[in-house]
Amino acid sequence: MDRRDFLIDGAAGSVSIAALAPGLLSAAVLSSSQDTILRLNHNANPLGMPPASKQAILDSLVDLPHYPDGPPRDRLIQQLASLHLVSNDQVVLGQGSTEIIRAAVQAHAAPGGRVLQADPTYENATRYAEPFPYRIEKIPLTPSFAHDVERMSNMGKKWKEPIVVYICNPNNPTGTITASADLDTWISSAPDNLFFIVDEAYYPLVNDPRYWSAEKWASKRDNIVVCRTFSKLYGIAGLRIGYGLCSPQTARRLQPYLNRSSPNTLAVVAASAALQDKDWHNASVKIWSECKKVVTDCLDDLGLHYFESHTAFLFHAIHGDQDLYIRRMRDQDILVGRKFPPILSHNRLSLSSTPEGLVRFTDTLRKFRNAGWI
Amino acid sequence: MDRRDFLIDGAAGSVSIAALAPGLLSAAVLSSSQDTILRLNHNANPLGMPPASKQAILDSLVDLPHYPDGPPRDRLIQQLASLHLVSNDQVVLGQGSTEIIRAAVQAHAAPGGRVLQADPTYENATRYAEPFPYRIEKIPLTPSFAHDVERMSNMGKKWKEPIVVYICNPNNPTGTITASADLDTWISSAPDNLFFIVDEAYYPLVNDPRYWSAEKWASKRDNIVVCRTFSKLYGIAGLRIGYGLCSPQTARRLQPYLNRSSPNTLAVVAASAALQDKDWHNASVKIWSECKKVVTDCLDDLGLHYFESHTAFLFHAIHGDQDLYIRRMRDQDILVGRKFPPILSHNRLSLSSTPEGLVRFTDTLRKFRNAGWI
Incomplete structure (x- = not known):
């Protein structure tokens, strides 16, 4: 699975894309103005929106x-x-x-x-x-x-x-x-x-x-x-x-x-x-839970502290300067959360991609560790 | 041309509808929650939106x-x-x-x-x-x-x-x-x-x-x-x-x-x-001008005063009670403007349908005259 696949899944979700008429699919997928970037800086549903919402639009x-x-x-x-x-x-x-x-x-x-x-x-x-x-x-x-x-x-x-x-x-x-x-x-x-x-x-x-x-x-x-x-x-x-x-x-x-x-x-x-989509809530909770596991497994491995999260993001330790961390992630085309003073030891990571998409983040985090950056 | 055709033209315009993929056309046309109603109560472009805007959406x-x-x-x-x-x-x-x-x-x-x-x-x-x-x-x-x-x-x-x-x-x-x-x-x-x-x-x-x-x-x-x-x-x-x-x-x-x-x-x-649609302005001004002529010709015929309009609506005399006029138009599935006190002698008619669509309004106005209502 290449990076582009991650992004298509992550940015709006295969469920919702499938709801578009075939003729519009490529245009829609290619549309994102930021589609080479893994956007984990805001909280978005990895599944995108319910198909019925797209149809209603x-x-x-x-x-x-x-x-x-x-x-x-x-x-x-x-x-x-x-x-x-x-x-x-x-x-x-x-x-x-x-x-x-x-x-x-x-x-x-x-x-x-x-x-x-x-x-x-x-x-x-x-x-x-x-x-x-x-x-x-x-x-x-x-x-x-x-x-x-x-x-x-x-x-x-x-x-x-x-x-x-x-x-x-x-x-x-x-x-x-x-x-x-x-x-x-x-x-x-x-x-x-x-x-x-x-x-x-x-x-x-x-x-x-x-x-x-x-x-x-x-x-x-x-x-x-x-x-x-x-x-x-x-x-x-x-x-x-x-x-x-x-x-x-x-x-x-x-x-x-x-x-x-x-x-x-x-x-x-x-x-x-x-x-009216009665299955959406459970499907969303399920994928966010899977997303969370991908990232917390990595954070546990690396010994990086994180808060017990009841949300769609993880606030985790970065062992270093916040601005530098944000910039280094940006250099890898990964947008992570902004600063939330006074807790500058931690960064907010939004679980806004699929579990597969988030592997790109965890791989990057491991590389940062190898480089001594976190 | 039956009433439904007027409405399809009037509600969003043939130009913009044509920009939809064929498979979506019927759904879009049938979508309007108010599609049996001629909506002249708010100011809307009879052409709908530029095709490029629809594609961008x-x-x-x-x-x-x-x-x-x-x-x-x-x-x-x-x-x-x-x-x-x-x-x-x-x-x-x-x-x-x-x-x-x-x-x-x-x-x-x-x-x-x-x-x-x-x-x-x-x-x-x-x-x-x-x-x-x-x-x-x-x-x-x-x-x-x-x-x-x-x-x-x-x-x-x-x-x-x-x-x-x-x-x-x-x-x-x-x-x-x-x-x-x-x-x-x-x-x-x-x-x-x-x-x-x-x-x-x-x-x-x-x-x-x-x-x-x-x-x-x-x-x-x-x-x-x-x-x-x-x-x-x-x-x-x-x-x-x-x-x-x-x-x-x-x-x-x-x-x-x-x-x-x-x-x-x-x-x-x-x-x-x-x-970026450089032709849109002229096309819109042209159709609104045609719309205006359809209605002012009728108002002139009926001897109903109207203000010289530099906009997409006409504020015209109704020779009677405003609430009653609005209600009677509503009974004909035509929404006209709300009251604008203190000038209760006039009603604001938005030119929000095509010239053809507005004929339904002028026909209705003539019937009102025949009934002695205006």
Whole structure:
């Protein structure tokens, strides 16, 4: 199997490619602007997207001259409401879950306001907070790399101004989980000036009795939005679609901060079709598990530490300078994760290729070891 | 030609449909969720999208598992910078020009702030202003249905707080233009607390010596963003992509309000391909002109007033109650424009079907006349 085969499998997956009409296959395969590069710097499904999503996109090209508001959008909201046992007005669609995070950060901006989050964690909340008078409070993870809920909740009692609590569970970039019981206790008893953004981008990949979704709070409290995305599980990060679950009152509060006529038509129909593919979740979990084994076997061999991952990435030690490591991988046409300070000893590797495709990465890692680079 | 033929032509255009592989044609044509309905309620190109845009979408399906940041986005920015003779850092991409409007409104929100705009005009700026302490100042159009620049500029001198001036030129829903020389005078001499959003969504359709783009101010002043869209001319409203032209400093100021990892991959490649279709602009202007003639001939026959339109829609008298008119058209499976108060005597008709398709509308209008409804 040559490198090109890896990439065809890895970039979008044989399942989804097969769904294209034969006449279009070569064009599609040749299309990738980065198709000589193994992209492990962002989290993408090695299987690509569900075939039904691809078909839905093709079927909806005829609708593109028209704005996206309409029956397909209503249908998707209905599907999500049924899935999460909430009412339609508790589902807020976004152009990726990033838009929900943005809206929540913007909606609570006030002089003296705070963003309270773990360190390290995903950077979106703090980036959207930039133009506002927010102070950013970063609380280190516990020794087991969970959110330090006790310390965070105590800090949350210190101020009367609005506090946006951003919780990424499982956490990005560590891949570790925070016990949901601890979060439940905090969310249920938090003062009114706290608003929780619980980012569950990797929810579908977790299989641990200490972990469950925070979605129930969407029907019990106005102080929370739970964010989910289609980007990872359904392999459509490029289409930009995610959603928030919250109370109807919170939804009304976030709505004016969202882009109008959104998300785009193809994202909506692809997401809607994806939800109907009942085998996709298991197939995706299976391949990511195989991917993980390929890489952790190598990391174990090389004695490189990694965090216990409940996600589609591995945060692993690199025994050296982060910039240098990223550049050396880039020289091998392999894109690995960006820096996540303050843990500069580790690099985030997205399991975004097939197990076979990842062998190219592990082979490279072994060469780095032989060269004394890691 | 039966009604179905009208719709196939009208909804996405024979040009673009022909670009689909034959095996996909029927699926695509049958796909529209609203394909028994003549949609003249939003502005869409009767030709659909350029064939090269459709091909670019098909070619990029393989990239969808990955986030949209990357070379295609950089390429589009470069194309737009070249087109407008500005530097790359003066181009701000948005998920539709609506996102640029949102960012500009949000970036200037402050206690005592104002949104200053015409009445009637497009509602986006005021809607995005809703959650903020903006006061909305609506200034009636002049007797020739231009922006009342003299009165607006005088009002702009009354307050020291931030004032967002939203100017839609040509104006929506009237389709009328405001003399660009008048705007130039105002923009060049406005106090520093004014920020101009000049929405040129219909720029490509104007052919009038009194009108030119405000884009030159993007390189001269920090107090302006000029908004353009791919939605109308390039028939990809459903994909959500537009852009703003402004100074590098203004771009940096708007950036943190935009969604991250945006616009979506397919919008970017479709827009990029569209810009390379040099015949598309003329073909679109030609068909819209033919569309306009079909409808204005009928309006003239029926003695129904309409505004001189420099856009892809006609704002015409309906001689009766607006809600009733909209409902009666809906009963005929024809969607017409929403209400644009305070001018409730007129309805906005989008020229979003082919000239042949619009005959169904004019036939219906004549029947309404026979029934004494208009």
